[in-house]
Amino acid sequence: MSENILEITGLVTRVSGYTILDDLHFSVQENELRVLLGPNGAGKTTLIDMISGRYKPTGGKIHFRGRDITGLPPHKIFKRGICRKFQVPNMYETLRVFDNVMISLAGHRLVVQSLFHKHTAADHERVVEILEFIGLAGKAEYPADALSHGERQWLEMGMLIAADPKMLLLDEPTTGMTEADKQKTAGLIQRIAERHTVLLVEHDMHVVRRLARYVTVLHQGNILAEGSLEDVVANEQVRQVYLGQGKFGGA
Amino acid sequence: MTTASTGLGGARLRLRREPMFPLWSIAGVAAVVAILATYPLYGTEYVMNLLGMFVCFSIFALSISLIWGFAGILSLGQAIYFGMGAYFIALSLKLSYAAENPTRYGGTIPDYMEWNGLEEVPTIMAPLMHLEVAIVCLLFFPTLLAFIFGVITFKRHIYGVYCAVITLAEALILQEFIIEYQAYTGGFNGITDYETYNNMYFLWIILGVAVVLFGATRLLTHSRIGTVLKSVRDNDVRAEFNGYEVANYRIFVFCFASMMAAVAGGLYAAWMGIVSHLDTGPILSIEGVIWAAVGGRSTVIGPFVGTFLVKGAEFFLSQQLAWAWQLVMGLLFIFVVKFMPDGIIGTMGKSIANRRMRSAYAETGGAYGAETLSIADRLRAVFAGGNASFMDYLFGRDGRRG
Numbered sequence: 020m021s022e023n024i025l026e027i028t029g030l031v032t033r034v035s036g037y038t039i040l041d042d043l044h045f046s047v048q049e050n051e052l053r054v055l056l057g058p059n060g061a062g063k064t065t066l067i068d069m070i071s072g073r074y075k076p077t078g079g080k081i082h083f084r085g086r087d088i089t090g091l092p093p094h095k096i097f098k099r100g101i102c103r104k105f106q107v108p109n110m111y112e113t114l115r116v117f118d119n120v121m122i123s124l125a126g127h128r129l130v131v132q133s134l135f136h137k138h139t140a141a142d143h144e145r146v147v148e149i150l151e152f153i154g155l156a157g158k159a160e161y162p163a164d165a166l167s168h169g170e171r172q173w174l175e176m177g178m179l180i181a182a183d184p185k186m187l188l189l190d191e192p193t194t195g196m197t198e199a200d201k202q203k204t205a206g207l208i209q210r211i212a213e214r215h216t217v218l219l220v221e222h223d224m225h226v227v228r229r230l231a232r233y234v235t236v237l238h239q240g241n242i243l244a245e246g247s248l249e250d251v252v253a254n255e256q257v258r259q260v261y262l263g264q265g266k267f268g269g270a
Numbered sequence: 271m272t273t274a275s276t277g278l279g280g281a282r283l284r285l286r287r288e289p290m291f292p293l294w295s296i297a298g299v300a301a302v303v304a305i306l307a308t309y310p311l312y313g314t315e316y317v318m319n320l321l322g323m324f325v326c327f328s329i330f331a332l333s334i335s336l337i338w339g340f341a342g343i344l345s346l347g348q349a350i351y352f353g354m355g356a357y358f359i360a361l362s363l364k365l366s367y368a369a370e371n372p373t374r375y376g377g378t379i380p381d382y383m384e385w386n387g388l389e390e391v392p393t394i395m396a397p398l399m400h401l402e403v404a405i406v407c408l409l410f411f412p413t414l415l416a417f418i419f420g421v422i423t424f425k426r427h428i429y430g431v432y433c434a435v436i437t438l439a440e441a442l443i444l445q446e447f448i449i450e451y452q453a454y455t456g457g458f459n460g461i462t463d464y465e466t467y468n469n470m471y472f473l474w475i476i477l478g479v480a481v482v483l484f485g486a487t488r489l490l491t492h493s494r495i496g497t498v499l500k501s502v503r504d505n506d507v508r509a510e511f512n513g514y515e516v517a518n519y520r521i522f523v524f525c526f527a528s529m530m531a532a533v534a535g536g537l538y539a540a541w542m543g544i545v546s547h548l549d550t551g552p553i554l555s556i557e558g559v560i561w562a563a564v565g566g567r568s569t570v571i572g573p574f575v576g577t578f579l580v581k582g583a584e585f586f587l588s589q590q591l592a593w594a595w596q597l598v599m600g601l602l603f604i605f606v607v608k609f610m611p612d613g614i615i616g617t618m619g620k621s622i623a624n625r626r627m628r629s630a631y632a633e634t635g636g637a638y639g640a641e642t643l644s645i646a647d648r649l650r651a652v653f654a655g656g657n658a659s660f661m662d663y664l665f666g667r668d669g670r671r672g
Contacts, residue, residue: 094515113503
């Protein structure tokens with residue numbers, strides 16, 4: 020097996036007295052597609068926030084590719100190779116779809132570089148390729164705020180692909196999609212996972228079943244179970260946690 | 271990996287490349303410049319004075335557009351930099367004028383220094399007598415101040431409302447400073463009575479500088495860094511998580527715009543022959559915001575159009591409407607915010623772009639569904655209570671956070 024690309028030890032997050040993450044130990048291997056499950060309030064998004072540098076953890080360490088990234092600002096964590104998607108699609112609303120992806124292409128993040136870099140034919144080609152991949156090539160000239168909800172989700176994933184990070188953090192990319200769109204998205208994630216390490220937060224069991232190889236279940240800020248999807252679903256504790264919500268009922 | 275064939279598919283990509291300087295814009299600028307440049311040959315001196323002043327103010331409004339419309343920073347203290355530029359040039363001209371034209375009491379220092387009991391020009395101010403020194407100072411010090419203010423503000427993630435309040439306070443402080451140290455600055459009365467550059471040739475210089483700065487702004491806003499600035503304006507959180515150190519981009523554009531404002535101020539001082547604390551204060555800053563908003567804050571030509579319309583209306587209407595002029599300005603601003611947030615040029619540009627897109631997509635059988643609100647729609651939305659808030663307009667979607 021390959022090395023652990025992400026290594027979290029003893030992560031603690033307290034927000035105004037409430038413990039969101041409690042002494043969490045968690046690791047992800049290189050080129051793995053890891054699915055993060057858990058009921059509402061389990062701390063899934065908080066964990067993504069901590070890894071991507073949105074907030075600083077109260078305690079504990081996060082190592083990425085062997086280097087300590089605990090508490091670094093988001094742009095530095097990006098530089099180390101982590102890029103995240105937000106639960107609510109987050110993009111540059113008035114820019115064209117094309118520019119949204121162009122701006123996200125890897126490299127040229129410094130002011131001086133932005134000032135003097137001229138987009139090459141290769142850059143252009145790459146953006147076209149990504150737009151075709153996410154199915155938005157026909158809407159390249161649309162301003163991003165003219166897209167439908169599903170298209171916005173795909174655009175943000177396209178921006179992540181363009182950034183070409185080592186690891187992608189995807190926070191509920193199928194929220195608010197129709198069943199058909201969810202399957203499309205699952206297909207996208209599968210393709211992305213061929214080349215990148217992916218940490219995926221997902222609620223929809225159809226999508227999870229299609230994608231998951233290895234699953235981590237969070238509950239009340241800590242890991243409740245970890246293993247293959249079958250093992251986790253069979254786990255008595257997991258069943259109890261989810262019982263009231265009926266999440267696994269039909270699955 | 272050949273992603274193209276295995277993805278979600280969909281229509282082929284069609285992308286129109288907008289030229290940096292479209293032919294019609296070059297023609298338009300040439301026509302306007304020609305009219306303004308030849309005006310002194312057949313027009314009145316009074317109107318010529320106004321035109322030169324308006325061009326200076328339009329550069330100032332452009333600097334506000336650049337940081338507000340393109341980068342989402344609302345500064346209510348942009349006149350700080352305009353004023354600094356103006357004071358450097360006015361001081362320089364005043365010093366050399368005083369050296370050659372002794373005052374009534376025989377002194378060769380500026381009259382206001384004499385009145386305030388100074389015996390000679392303070393040593394740090396003396397080099398300003400040379401215009402070249404003053405020009406270098408004009409380019410350097412306002413930019414340096416903008417850099418310091420920018421680092422203090424943006425590196426600590428202060429923007430939106432807080433940034434507007436801080437810049438407003440900075441403008442008030444500078445104004446107080448100028449009034450307080452009147453031996454050096456001329457105080458409340460400002461600096462006047464010096465050799466002005468108020469002739470056709472200097473009008474040409476003003477126009478030349480304006481063309482260069484408007485062109486530079488167009489280059490800046492329509493290249494990669496312009497796109498990054500707009501992305502920071504639209505969604506600074508996304509930009510930060512996309513690897514851009516947002517603060518550095520804000521500092522850069524703030525410095526650039528401030529230098530531009532200082533240049534406008536310098537030209538203004540040379541042209542008008544008087545500079546006072548009013549040219550550094552919040553009122554001029556806010557007027558600049560209105561000019562930019564009326565013309566179109568996210569366009570390059572908008573500030574020019576807005577300045578000429580609003581400032582022009584001020585000069586020709588305020589004679590009749592002197593008692594109500596401020597009220598008219600206020601109502602105009604409310605109208606723009608409510609019904610025409612993209613300003614005159616911005617609204618025109620958007621409707622042209624939308625029409626073009628719609629016909630382009632109609633050709634291929636697709637529908638273009640970008641939201642376009644007509645003024646009538648906006649009116650209806652206001653009465654239905656569903657209009658975007660004033661705060662959103664001023665600071666952008668994310669700007670209200672601290």
